[in-house]
Structures are given as C-alpha cells and as structure tokens.
Amino acid sequence: MEVSKVKLADRRTANWWIDKAVAVLVFVGGFSAVVLILGIFLFITREGVGFLVGDEFDLVEFFGSPKWRPTSDNNPTYGALALIVGTASVTGLAMLVAVPFSLGAAIYISEFATGRTKELLKVLVELLAAIPSVVWGFIGLSIMNPLIIELFDVPIGLNVLNSGVILGLMAAPIMTTLAEDALKAVPDSYREAAEAMGATRWQVSFRVALPAARHGLVAAILLGVGRGFGETMAVLMASGHSINLPSSPFDSVRALTATIAAELGETAVGSDHYQALFTLGILLFVVTFAINLAADVFVRRSDRA
Amino acid sequence: MTMKRSSHLFHLHLGLVFAILLGSGCARSDRDAGGKDGAAVASKSSRVVLQNKGSDTLVNVAQAWADAYRDVKPGVAVAVTGGGSGTGISALLNGTVDIANSSRAMKEREMEMARSKGIEPIEHVAGFDALAVYLHPGNPLAEMSIEQLKAIYGEGGSLERWSQLGVEVPGCSSDEIVRISRQNNSGTYAYFKKTVLGKQGEYKLGSRDMHGSKDVVELVAATPCAIGYSGLAYANDHIKMPCIKNGTEAACVAPSVETAIDRSYPIARPLFLYTSGQPTGALKEYLDWILSDVGQCLILKKGYAPVKPAADCA
Numbered sequence: 195m196e197v198s199k200v201k202l203a204d205r206r207t208a209n210w211w212i213d214k215a216v217a218v219l220v221f222v223g224g225f226s227a228v229v230l231i232l233g234i235f236l237f238i239t240r241e242g243v244g245f246l247v248g249d250e251f252d253l254v255e256f257f258g259s260p261k262w263r264p265t266s267d268n269n270p271t272y273g274a275l276a277l278i279v280g281t282a283s284v285t286g287l288a289m290l291v292a293v294p295f296s297l298g299a300a301i302y303i304s305e306f307a308t309g310r311t312k313e314l315l316k317v318l319v320e321l322l323a324a325i326p327s328v329v330w331g332f333i334g335l336s337i338m339n340p341l342i343i344e345l346f347d348v349p350i351g352l353n354v355l356n357s358g359v360i361l362g363l364m365a366a367p368i369m370t371t372l373a374e375d376a377l378k379a380v381p382d383s384y385r386e387a388a389e390a391m392g393a394t395r396w397q398v399s400f401r402v403a404l405p406a407a408r409h410g411l412v413a414a415i416l417l418g419v420g421r422g423f424g425e426t427m428a429v430l431m432a433s434g435h436s437i438n439l440p441s442s443p444f445d446s447v448r449a450l451t452a453t454i455a456a457e458l459g460e461t462a463v464g465s466d467h468y469q470a471l472f473t474l475g476i477l478l479f480v481v482t483f484a485i486n487l488a489a490d491v492f493v494r495r496s497d498r499a
Numbered sequence: 500m501t502m503k504r505s506s507h508l509f510h511l512h513l514g515l516v517f518a519i520l521l522g523s524g525c526a527r528s529d530r531d532a533g534g535k536d537g538a539a540v541a542s543k544s545s546r547v548v549l550q551n552k553g554s555d556t557l558v559n560v561a562q563a564w565a566d567a568y569r570d571v572k573p574g575v576a577v578a579v580t581g582g583g584s585g586t587g588i589s590a591l592l593n594g595t596v597d598i599a600n601s602s603r604a605m606k607e608r609e610m611e612m613a614r615s616k617g618i619e620p621i622e623h624v625a626g627f628d629a630l631a632v633y634l635h636p637g638n639p640l641a642e643m644s645i646e647q648l649k650a651i652y653g654e655g656g657s658l659e660r661w662s663q664l665g666v667e668v669p670g671c672s673s674d675e676i677v678r679i680s681r682q683n684n685s686g687t688y689a690y691f692k693k694t695v696l697g698k699q700g701e702y703k704l705g706s707r708d709m710h711g712s713k714d715v716v717e718l719v720a721a722t723p724c725a726i727g728y729s730g731l732a733y734a735n736d737h738i739k740m741p742c743i744k745n746g747t748e749a750a751c752v753a754p755s756v757e758t759a760i761d762r763s764y765p766i767a768r769p770l771f772l773y774t775s776g777q778p779t780g781a782l783k784e785y786l787d788w789i790l791s792d793v794g795q796c797l798i799l800k801k802g803y804a805p806v807k808p809a810a811d812c813a
Contacts, residue, residue: 260704265585265683267606268699276704340721349677349724352707435682438705446707456710459582460684462589462612 238479242472245272250466251473262437262453264467272470274477276437280447283440284357284429285422291362292369292418297411299366300373305399316374323367327427334360334432348444352434355443360432361422369418376410377403409495416489420482426451450474547781552580553587553600554686555712556628556730557770560801561600564789567797571788575781581711584686591773592616597782599773602628602686602730603693623772625789627804629731629754630691630766633679633719634739637669642751643741645695645765651676651726652691654701661724670723679715679727680706687712690768691728731759732802759804770803 245251250272255261259273303315334356342351380403388402404411426449434446435456454471461468551561558581565577580586587599592613605613605620613620632648634640638661647664650656658664660674668674680702681688692700709715712729719727720737731754734740742751745765758764778786788794795805796812 263683263701265689266701267608268701343722347672349671349673349675350707350722352718434707435709436705436707446705448708456682456708457684460585460589460682462592462609465612 235479238472238475242469242476244464245466245469245473246476248466248469250470256473260437260439262448264457264470270466272466274450274474276439277448277450277453277474278477279439280433281423281429281449281451283354283447284361284433284449285419287354287358287443288361288365288422289415289419291359292366293415295362296366296369296414296418297373299370300377300411300414301399301404303370304374304377305403306395316371319367319370323371325364327364327425328431330360330364331428331431334428338432342444346444350434350446352432353444353446354433354440356434357429357432357447357449358443360428361425364425364428365418365421368421369414372414372417373407373411376407376414379410380406409492413489413492416485416492420485420489423485424451424478424482426455430455450478454478547575549575549577549598549782549785550590550596551577551598551600552582552590552596553598554584554602554770555581556584556602556687556732557600557625559732560626560770560798560803563797563801564794567793568785568788571793572781572784575785577785583682583684584689585684588773591620591775592618594618594775597774598786601771601773602768603689604769604771605773606689618775620773620775621777623774623786623790624769624806625772626770626795626798626806627759627767628770629756629759629764629804630687630694630728630768631731631734631740631754632743633716633725633727633729633734634741635668635670635719635723635725636737636739637723638739639666639668640664640741642744644744644747646747648695648743649697649700652678652680652702652706653696654703656703668723673724675724676726677722677724678703678706679718679722679725680708681712681715681729682708682710687729691766694766694768730803731755734802756799756802756804767804 250270252272256272256274257278258275259271260276260279261271261273262277263269263271299315299319303312303319307315335352338356338360339351342348342353342356346355384402384406385398388398393401429449430452433449433452435448435452436446437448438445440447454474457467458471461471551565558579561577561579565579568575568577584599584601584603587596587601588605588609590596591599592609594616599620604622610620632643640661647658650658659676661668661671661676662674681691692702696702707718709718709727712733715727715729716733716735716738719725720735731740740754742753743765744751749765752758752764754764759767772786772789774782774786777783790806792812795807799805799812
C-alpha cells in the first residue's frame with residue numbers, strides 16, 4: 195500500500211504534466227485538420243445550398259451556358275461554363291509549362307547534382323515557392339502583358355498564355371520538391387545494382403529511378419494541378435477577367451476562383467448572387483478534393499511498391 | 500517522407516482555396532453583430548467614427564471630404580473605403596456603414612431588400628459626374644455616338660472592328676475593338692448599361708472586366724486597340740476622350756465639369772450618398788457640410804460637378 199502511493203506521487207512530477215499537456219496538444223492539433231475541413235465543407239454547403247435547390251438554379255444552364263450575368267435587372271443568368279473552361283484552360287497550359295520544368299529540375303537535383311550545387315538548388319527552389327501570388331500577378335500584368343503584345347502582335351496580353359505561364363512558374367517549385375522527394379525515396383540499392391551492370395548515369399535515371407518513382411511523380415503533378423485550380427490572385431490579374439470561351443491561347447478568360455474573389459465582397463449576404471458564388475465554391479472544393487484524393491492514392495501506391 | 504509532405508500540402512491546399520470564402524463570409528457576419536443599425540460608434544473618449552464605403556468613382560472625393568472634415572470637427576473621424584457602389588449598398592443593407600457612396604441609384608430589388616431588413620435608405624445627391632469614354636491616345640476617332648457605343652458594348656451589337664467605324668488605329672494591327680468594362684457590381688457598370696445599352700440591354704460577353712476605374716484607364720493607356728469608360732476624374736494625359744453625341748444629328752459634346760453641370764453631356768450622372776433613415780447628430784452635420792460651399796468646392800476640385808453651379812471656389 196505505502197509503496198504504491200509513493201510511486202504514484204512520484205510519477206506526477208512537472209515532467210509528467212508537461213508530457214500529458216503535449217500529448218493533448220498534439221492530439222488536438224492532429225484532429226483540428228479534420229474538424230476544420232468538415233467545418234469548411236458544412237459552411238460553404240450551407241451558404242450555397244439555397245441556390246442549388248432554389249428556382250434560379252438550372253443544372254443545364256449552370257454547366258452548359260457561358261452567360262454569367264448574376265446582376266442583370268431583367269433576367270439574371272448563372273451559366274458557369276465559361277468560368278469552368280477558363281480555369282481548365284489556364285490550368286492545362288500551366289501544366290504544359292510546369293511538368294517539363296519541374297520533372298527536369300527534380301531529375302537533375304536528385305540524380306545528377308552533387309554536394310553544394312544540390313543543396314543550393316534545393317534551397318532556391320523552395321525559395322521560389324515562397325513568392326506571394328500577388329507578386330506573380332504583378333509580373334503578369336506589368337511585364338508579361340507588354341511582352342506578349344510585342345512578341346505575338348495581339349491586341350491584349352492578358353490572356354490564357356499569360357496566366358498559364360505565370361501559373362506554371364508558380365506551380366513548378368512545389369512540383370519539383372515533391373518529385374524530388376519521390377525520386378529520393380527510390381532505394382539506392384536499385385541504382386547501385388544498375389550501375390554494377392554497367393548502366394550509365396543517364397540509363398540509371400531514365401530506366402531505373404524514373405519508373406520506380408512514377409506513382410510519386412504522378413502525385414506531384416496532380417498536386418500541381420490542384421494548386422493551379424485553386425490559385426486566385428495571379429490568375430485574376432493576368433487572365434484578363436473576361437467571360438469568354440477561349441479558342442486560342444491569346445483569348446482572355448475568367449477563372450472560377452477569380453470570379454468569387456472579385457464578386458463575393460460586393461454581394462448582399464443571402465442573395466441569389468451570393469449563393470451562386472458559394473455554389474462555385476462547392477464546385478471548386480469538390481474538384482480540388484478529388485484531385486488531392488487521387489494524388490494521395492498514388493502516393494500510397496508508391497509507398498507499397 | 501514523400502507521404503508526410505504531400506498530406507501536409509493537401510491540407511494547406513484546401514485551406515488556401517477556401518480562405519477567401521471563409522474570410523469574406525466570417526468577417527462580414529462579425530461586423531453584422533457589431534453595428535446592426537449602422538449607428539455611429541462612439542468610443543470612450545466620445546470620438547465619433549463614421550463608416551463610409553462604396554463607389555470607386557467617389558472614393559477620392561470621399562477621402563478628400565474626410566481629410567478636410569478632420570480640421571472642421573476634430574472629434575469626428577470618417578473612415579473611407581472604396582470597392583464599388585454595390586459594395587457600399589450591400590454594406591448599408593448589412594448594417595455595417597453609416598454612409599454608402601454610389602454612382603448609381605439604388606435598384607428596386609435593393610430597396611425591397613432594405614425594407615425587409617427594416618432599413619429605409621435616404622438618398623442624397625452630392626454632385627454630378629460626366630462618364631467619359633476613353634481611347635488610346637493614338638486612336639484617331641474624335642467623336643462617337645451613343646448608338647455606336649451601344650453597338651460596341653451591347654449584346655447583338657454589330658461593331659467588332661475599328662475599320663467599321665472608318666478609322667485605322669496605329670499599333671492595332673488586329674483591328675479588333677478590345678472592350679474594357681467593369682466588374683458587374685460597379686455603379687459605373689450599371690449606369691453605363693442603363694443609359695447606353697437601354698433598359699433591356701445586356702453587355703456583350705467577352706469584355707475585360709476591371710476591378711476599378713483606375714485599372715480601366717491604365718489598361719486603355721497601355722492597349723492601342725482598347726476602348727473603356729470611367730468617371731471623368733480619372734482622366735490623365737495618357738488617354739484620349741472623344742466627344743459624345745446623342746443621335747447622329749445632335750451636337751457632339753466633350754466631357755467636362757461644365758457640360759456635366761449644364762447636363763448637355765449625354766452620359767452625365769448624379770452621384771449619391773445613401774444613409775439608413777434620416778441622418779441625425781454627427782452624421783447630419785457631416786452631410787450638411789458636404790453640401791455646403793466648402794464641401795462642394797472640394798468635389799469640383801476633384802473633377803466632378805457640384806450640385807449647385809453657383810458655388811464660388813477661390
């Protein structure tokens with residue numbers, strides 16, 4: 195009896211309490227992500243659902259018409275097709291720019307660079323990822339715009355090409371870092387075995403490391419796509435913000451995110467327009483969620499392989 | 500390692516996407532609770548803060564009024580924010596401002612919404628503005644008619660190329676008319692639509708919708724093919740303003756303070772200040788001061804027409 199009491203008192207020292215507190219903190223921290231995601235989902239659904247079930251909403255119009263005229267006095271229309279196509283075209287072009295750049299950079303850093311070059315490049319790439327998006331937008335507006343007008347002789351330089359290149363440059367550093375991680379996760383024994391059989395550096399990289407890391411690389415690209423879909427400020431500034439179904443990279447477009455950012459601050463809470471913007475939010479949420487989920491599935495596969 | 504990083508990014512990511520949504524949504528409901536009646540907030544030192552928000556066209560004038568009023572009544576501070584007429588009016592409906600600046604009259608729908616929330620908006624005309632049409636300085640076009648503007652901006656309009664107007668614009672080899680417009684909550688957007696495109700008119704899709712009067716002017720100045728519209732006060736040396744005629748027979752009138760005062764300019768519009776109910780106390784004093792000679796001279800200095808043309812501004 196006496197012995198166990200002493201032991202118990204002995205255990206509840208300051209360290210014991212600190213240990214307990216940290217354990218609770220870590221648990222709350224870990225759990226908060228789940229709570230926040232659910233909270234956000236419930237919030238946007240609550241704000242947007244009134245529109246989805248109301249008279250104004252028409253599924254065919256929403257996905258099939260480019261006519262986004264929520265503030266018209268006579269006949270407000272809520273066609274999101276041009277916005278969806280706008281976001282998709284900008285993201286698509288961004289990936290055309292970002293995928294070769296980021297995979298090339300990742301292969302160089304992981305397979306070819308050594309020593310200080312490697313460390314320096316890794317730091318610089320991560321620094322590049324930290325540039326705020328409004329700065330990228332500014333570059334699009336003030337540098338790319340006149341450059342595109344000059345180079346291609348088009349009337350205006352705020353278009354799919356401009357925002358696609360800007361977005362590609364924004365997404366590339368993150369994709370590089372993730373792709374490099376995927377390549378690093380390939381066991382060195384693979385490379386050593388290939389080299390032992392007389393393979394060159396080039397052959398090791400392209401025939402051994404790349405195929406072994408392919409799931410991780412796909413995940414890196416998918417997360418880049420997700421980044422492109424969700425990006426707002428840079429696209430708002432560089433795309434021209436014009437409701438338009440683009441037929442060439444020199445057409446101006448308008449993105450889903452940019453529409454929400456430009457219009458939400460100015461609508462009366464609870465109006466049809468307000469709820470329609472939240473419906474766009476639900477659409478964005480669902481798409482980014484699906485993309486991220488797919489990326490996660492690929493990462494899991496690569497871990498098992 | 501790979502997995503850790505990507506799941507971390509995954510959460511960060513969703514956060515990023517919806518930070519905007521949450522941000523505006525939450526901030527607004529917080530302020531809703533604060534000042535439901537939009538009443539002037541008196542702090543402990545009895546300093547009165549008037550919240551003033553809305554039209555981008557009026558924001559420079561409103562700021563000038565606020566700055567000058569600090570010397571008139573040191574106990575009253577006026578906080579001015581821009582963002583567009585729609586922003587100001589919805590803020591008035593949401594009860595977060597004392598004065599909403601607007602470059603258009605309130606719509607019937609907004610009036611109904613206000614009444615349903617127990618707010619009776621009172622309209623005060625603070626001045627007049629000539630809505631100027633802006634062209635690149637290299638554009639040889641010197642006069643335009645309302646009909647031409649309608650055919651350029653309006654849905655179903657036939658004008659797509661500068662050559663259809665009989666001009667060749669230097670530096671614009673594509674000949675395309677690049678339409679610069681405003682975001683759909685702007686008072687300038689709504690006024691231009693009502694006056695130029697007509698009551699049933701809609702804008703042609705595909706215009707570049709800028710988020711402020713200044714952005715319109717800057718983009719037109721940088722784009723040879725462009726045409727834009729904004730308040731006269733945003734004019735500078737890097738753009739050109741054609742004179743406007745209403746009908747082919749009518750005289751062509753250049754936008755200016757004088758032509759806005761005598762209403763000969765066809766797209767001149769009143770500028771409104773809205774309050775929630777009849778203003779009282781500090782708010783009433785401020786509005787009276789705006790309509791006094793001192794306040795009206797300030798609006799003239801900023802490039803708009805005062806309500807009373809007689810004001811003698813030394």
